[in-house]
Amino acid sequence: MGLRERKKLQTRRAIASAALRLFAERGYEETTIADITEAADVSPRTFFSYFPSKEDVVFAEIDERLAEVREGVARRPAGETPLESMRRIVFEMIDAIAAAHGEYGAIQIQLILERPSLQARALKRMHDLEQHIVERLTELSPDIGEIDAIVIAGALVGGMNAVIAHCRAQGYDPDATREAVDRALAIVEHGLGSVPALTRPVP
Amino acid sequence: MGLRERKKLQTRRAIASAALRLFAERGYEETTIADITEAADVSPRTFFSYFPSKEDVVFAEIDERLAEVREGVARRPAGETPLESMRRIVFEMIDAIAAAHGEYGAIQIQLILERPSLQARALKRMHDLEQHIVERLTELSPDIGEIDAIVIAGALVGGMNAVIAHCRAQGYDPDATREAVDRALAIVEHGLGSVPALTRPVP
DNA sequence: TGCAAAGTCGCAGTGAGTGTATATATTGGT
DNA sequence: ACCAATATATACACTCACTGCGACTTTGCA
Numbered sequence: 001m002g003l004r005e006r007k008k009l010q011t012r013r014a015i016a017s018a019a020l021r022l023f024a025e026r027g028y029e030e031t032t033i034a035d036i037t038e039a040a041d042v043s044p045r046t047f048f049s050y051f052p053s054k055e056d057v058v059f060a061e062i063d064e065r066l067a068e069v070r071e072g073v074a075r076r077p078a079g080e081t082p083l084e085s086m087r088r089i090v091f092e093m094i095d096a097i098a099a100a101h102g103e104y105g106a107i108q109i110q111l112i113l114e115r116p117s118l119q120a121r122a123l124k125r126m127h128d129l130e131q132h133i134v135e136r137l138t139e140l141s142p143d144i145g146e147i148d149a150i151v152i153a154g155a156l157v158g159g160m161n162a163v164i165a166h167c168r169a170q171g172y173d174p175d176a177t178r179e180a181v182d183r184a185l186a187i188v189e190h191g192l193g194s195v196p197a198l199t200r201p202v203p
Numbered sequence: 204m205g206l207r208e209r210k211k212l213q214t215r216r217a218i219a220s221a222a223l224r225l226f227a228e229r230g231y232e233e234t235t236i237a238d239i240t241e242a243a244d245v246s247p248r249t250f251f252s253y254f255p256s257k258e259d260v261v262f263a264e265i266d267e268r269l270a271e272v273r274e275g276v277a278r279r280p281a282g283e284t285p286l287e288s289m290r291r292i293v294f295e296m297i298d299a300i301a302a303a304h305g306e307y308g309a310i311q312i313q314l315i316l317e318r319p320s321l322q323a324r325a326l327k328r329m330h331d332l333e334q335h336i337v338e339r340l341t342e343l344s345p346d347i348g349e350i351d352a353i354v355i356a357g358a359l360v361g362g363m364n365a366v367i368a369h370c371r372a373q374g375y376d377p378d379a380t381r382e383a384v385d386r387a388l389a390i391v392e393h394g395l396g397s398v399p400a401l402t403r404p405v406p
Numbered sequence: 407t408g409c410a411a412a413g414t415c416g417c418a419g420t421g422a423g424t425g426t427a428t429a430t431a432t433t434g435g436t
Numbered sequence: 437a438c439c440a441a442t443a444t445a446t447a448c449a450c451t452c453a454c455t456g457c458g459a460c461t462t463t464g465c466a
Binding site for chain 1: 282283284285286287289319322323324326327329330333344346347348349350351353354355356357358359360361362363364365366369383386387390391392393394395396397398400401402403404
């Protein structure tokens with residue numbers, strides 16, 4: 001890797017960590033681009049050649065993990081059923097999240113949970129992942145119906161996202177999360193009809 | 204309803220329809236708040252006493268329908284199973300969407316689909332609805348587990364949202380949508396394991 | 407009619423994000 | 437080591453969304 005590329009990465013990290021540190025110290029809205037670039041010792045204009053917006057800097061690390069998950073989606077051992085592939089992908093995602101839980105991980109989650117606009121962007125990322133899964137799914141099983149693939153990806157990502165978001169909001173205990181995800185996969189796999197409470201009429 | 208309230212509603216509609224018309228004519232980014240307020244014959248400052256942001260004006264009508272859906276969630280006949288309630292709610296949502304498909308409905312969808320930031324906000328709305336369903340679900344069946352309720356709502360909203368978004372993107376034929384939603388509900392209800400293509404290993 | 411509340415407006419300001427021209431640093435080739 | 441091509445950083449000027457505030461107008465009610 002050349003000097004130019006190394007410096008670029010260095011600057012990117014400097015901006016990102018300065019931003020997250022300031023967000024943690026004085027809040028998201030209270031931190032301006034000028035503050036961030038001053039702390040990172042670059043010009044304000046430079047910020048935008050590394051991140052398209054102030055919000056994107058929060059997702060920098062998360063996006064890296066998400067890219068790894070997408071790679072994992074492509075890597076599929078022979079003989080694996082699509083459902084098993086899905087299971088594997090979800091567990092890879094959990095590991096990816098756990099890996100992101102160092103240093104600024106907690107701050108990112110906190111920011112996302114308390115800022116509606118950041119929450120919206122996080123959901124958008126999940127939606128993009130969902131579309132990626134639809135593509136892989138139709139590639140994996142060409143005979144699957146279009147609607148079926150869309151519903152499956154939607155239900156899966158929707159369900160997984162809901163439990164994981166809940167677990168993260170609760171402090172993110174890895175074991176509890178793993179257990180919750182197991183339960184979630186079971187429900188989605190065997191159907192909502194398999195939950196007794198849902199088929200029992202209420203007075 | 205007094206004169207004041209009537210005028211307020213009138214102004215609100217004037218701003219909303221002027222905005223949507225301009226968005227359709229010259230594009231979202233190309234339309235400024237000043238353009239909208241000029242067309243609606245109010246001061247630029249007034250815009251923000253009706254809508255918190257430029258993006259929110261796109262969702263004005265949609266939010267009204269969503270509020271109706273939430274009311275429908277609360278209205279639950281005795282003897283209905285939670286699963287039946289869910290089915291009813293989803294079909295009410297489809298009707299609500301169909302009702303919104305007059306005048307500016309198509310423009311709203313087009314804008315949301317092509318602007319990532321609007322798409323993110325739309326997903327946020329679905330997420331809020333999801334949380335509302337979680338609350339109702341735990342109210343409906345107090346013995347249901349917390350994780351279970353979260354997964355069920357997530358999978359349901361995720362799956363439904365995915366099919367409906369797909370159908371709307373395809374032009375929104377009511378019959379086709381109804382059929383697709385039926386299929387989606389069947390998959391979610393009976394589980395992903397009930398889809399043959401998902402349990403068959405690929406070479 | 408008169409008064410309080412609500413709504414409207416103009417104005418001045420902040421801060422995100424963009425286009426552009428200029429300066430500086432890095433690279434690969436000689 | 438030098439040069440030319442290229443990538444990157446910066447300064448400057450700008451647009452536009454959005455906010456706070458004080459003045460003014462309209463409406464609802466006694």
